[in-house]
Amino acid sequence: MIALCPTCWQVAPPAAECCPACGADFAALQEREYTEKLIGALDRPDRKTVIRVARILGARGDERTVSSLVRALRRYSSEPYVAAAIIESLGRLPGAAARTAVRDGLGHESVIVREKATLALALVAASRWRQRGALVPPRFALAIAWQDGLELSSLPAQRC
Numbered sequence: 001m002i003a004l005c006p007t008c009w010q011v012a013p014p015a016a017e018c019c020p021a022c023g024a025d026f027a028a029l030q031e032r033e034y035t036e037k038l039i040g041a042l043d044r045p046d047r048k049t050v051i052r053v054a055r056i057l058g059a060r061g062d063e064r065t066v067s068s069l070v071r072a073l074r075r076y077s078s079e080p081y082v083a084a085a086i087i088e089s090l091g092r093l094p095g096a097a098a099r100t101a102v103r104d105g106l107g108h109e110s111v112i113v114r115e116k117a118t119l120a121l122a123l124v125a126a127s128r129w130r131q132r133g134a135l136v137p138p139r140f141a142l143a144i145a146w147q148d149g150l151e152l153s154s155l156p157a158q159r160c
């Protein structure tokens with residue numbers, strides 16, 4: 001089978017990790033393509049898919065996907081279960097933009113979303129304490145246990 005570089009379209013050895021002609025990193029390109037597909041799936045009409053994809057994006061922890069999730073959150077703001085899933089995912093992502101979106105969720109009209117935002121912020125605080133080796137206040141123990149149960153090991157590891 002002939003492999004073509006998706007960047008310069010020169011022939012590349014099938015097992016090559018980088019393009020010998022232009023140096024493109026095939027794994028990085030594949031990773032970017034997969035992320036773009038996930039982001040595109042946030043536009044799917046099927047809400048179960050949107051929720052599933054939001055959770056996958058949260059589990060992947062890529063800060064570059066925050067803006068797409070924030071846009072989706074605005075779009076699905078009137079749908080509490082979708083908005084809550086997106087808030088939960090944003091709570092797992094790093095960066096100020098994700099924190100702001102979660103904090104804004106505290107003022108959402110739906111109690112489902114407000115609860116999820118509260119829990120997400122508690123988890124962020126608890127994981128910071130844990131990273132510093134500090135004792136975690138008992139009221140966050142449940143939240144941490146909940147997070148540990150959500151390691152999302154059942155998510156698909158393969159891309160095809």
Ligand SMILES: [Zn+2]
Pocket residue numbers: 005006007008009010019020021022023024
């Ligand atoms: Zn190339």
